[in-house]
Amino acid sequence: MTETPGRGSAAPYISARTGQFRYFDRQLGRPGWPAKRVLDFGGNVGNLLLDPECTIRHGHYWCLDVIPEAVEEGRRRYPDATFLHYDRYNFEYNPGGTRRLPVPDLGRFDVILAQSVFSHTSKAEMRELVAQLRTFLTDDGVLAFTFIDPYFKPPPGWARAEEWPDLDNLRWRLASARRWQEPGMDVEALEAEATSARITWATLVNNEDFVLDSGGDWCREGEERTHYMVFCTEEHMRSVYPDADVLPPVQPERFSCAVLRRQP
Template sequence: MTGTPDRGGPAPYISARTGQFRYFDQQLGRPDWPAKRVLDFGGNVGNLLLDQACTIRHGEYWCLDVIPQAVEEGRRRYPDATFLHYDRYNFEYNPSGTKQLPVPDLGRFDVIVAQSVFNHTSKAEMRELVGQLRSFLTDDGVLAFTFIDPYFKPPPGWARAEEWPDLDNLRWRLASARWFQEPGMDVDALAAKATSAPLTWATLVNNEDFFLDSGDDWCREGEERTHYMVFCTEGHMRSIYPDATVLPPVPPDRFSCAVLRRRA
């Protein structure tokens, strides 16, 4: 449960991504950040604070992440903020963690954000974690999290050049995996399998097999897994959370966004 890692960083899974603050600032309509208590769920080293335009007060910023090295680095970079290790099991990021460990109650938050978290969980785990996070919102608080719509294709001039801007999210992620991890993978065959049926929720496991709308059936014990990526259409996310506001990506990011309020 962490933001997309930069595996070439100084320590395992230390993120080098930037732009998180700008993204959520746009998607949430530019809230009064200095007045907000903020939880960055899966915030890695706290890159939400890295943007020079970020106005979140460090003393009101909390970060939970399953990667202990990221938490330690975040504490070093931002000593006035609060970084806590969430020792929950994740076979890719925290294989020694505790399965189904509840999110710790850290009080109430005005804003909870999660970028590139639920494209690394099953649907059942997303439902569980989102339900817990909503319970930690203030009465007028807001939870915003990203997800990857497989069909989104950025308009000309939008995406970063290194992201194959002429490809939709599904083919871009497959092409990236082939380029950086699996030079022998058959992108066309995988894409054909993924689109052989109406694609609403799909999980790409080990860059070699798609499980389509299968819930958690692919999470079988004893099978070797190294990584996985989840895709969910905007329409399907609306069906999962009918009370959510589902927003399309904002340039230059390819992530869609679901925005939820505290349940009555």
Template sequence: MATWISTRTGQFAYFDRQLGHPGWTGKQVLDFAGNVGNILLDPNCRIEPENYWSIDVSRDAICEGRRRHPAGHFLFYDRYNFEYNPAGTPGLPIPDPGVRFDFVVGWSILTHIGKAETLELTARLADLMSTGSRAALTFLDPWWTPPPGWVRDNESPGMSNLSWRLEARRETKPEMDVPALLARARDTELTWVTLVNDDELILDPDDDGLSQDKPQRAYITFCTPEYMQRLFPAARIMPPVPPERHHCLVADQAGLRRS
């Protein structure tokens, strides 16, 4: 049975807006962690399939993406990821497709890896970008709360990103003490926070120390916009656009390399 096949849509509209409605025609686009290429399903998508590349750690998604979009390019990236590819190789470099990209987009990449890995992978993505190119990578602010009418009904309007994720975990673990976890988070000057499995909340780690002996079920990270700006001082940090909860890191090559 296929695993980790995404059903999410709406990515193109989001990235098009965050990047200021650029010209996509004739541009090489890397959808990092692009899964099966759902970004191409948007009827207004202006990315040409022959110029589209998805690199993802889900072998099943890559195989299915090739079937659905035969004109596109899908590369399996057999790198270890706690939630999505626990049998992969830790630290494996991003495969070089021999193409330099005008746009690099990444939906929810930075929400499933730690801080140290974020800094490593963004620098490696910069190596795949052409002169004058831009990247747009989403992330979640733990305390951002959507205003009324912003998000989809199934995404808990009125709850912050961290509260929503904690409450969702409580559905499968009723004994989970969400108020206590939120209080602990509020008592910390949060910059980066990782939620592992059901209720293991790791505050402000440089590297969260996950190991192969932990049960690999769920892993999500949050970063405040202020801290993301400190990590990438030359980048632009864009606020969410409806109906999404994600902020966006927008940067050129130098901005991703942080030097």
């Protein structure tokens, strides 16, 4: 489950995004990757391995993703790595999958990474999946996942030029959606709604509705639409996971990061 610029479930999504390795390498303090057994949860085609500085051994790399075409392409690109299809239901990426399918037990991992996964799930599903993933960590292993703080605004010179560097994450995402996906969307009304609500956790559905934090799984069967994106403040993520290290973004990425250890 990897972030897509507005594509629904009608076509497979093969990610072209890069920079994942450099991001997690910095957030995790440059661990000794060659010795690490790594699970890339929602890793699409394995772009984590594309970075020329990446020192993860392909034989120590596992990718688990809900998009079968991405898994097949990953296998083609990296024959020494392990790519597996996780046939869990996701209305945007895998509408034919099995609802609440448990994460398969692939053994224990030193590092589990999830880039742009929980920006496409409900809070209830995030809690469920994170709890399962933590059981697959080694005793000193770490799980690191990204999330989007709506109010993070990059300092001057930080963001990529095409990312509206003078806008915070929420306004950048809205402006981008109007430009590339929904020319008629009422960005100003959505901004006003978000401002009046003071978001902690909220979901932008189909670039037209905000669903504020209900504490549960708002997206029930029959309510699915085309796509959605989740925003969560760093402060709120700390309240969800009090034992996490919640880290701010690192240049040039706008994602915050939560780092968790195996539960006792």
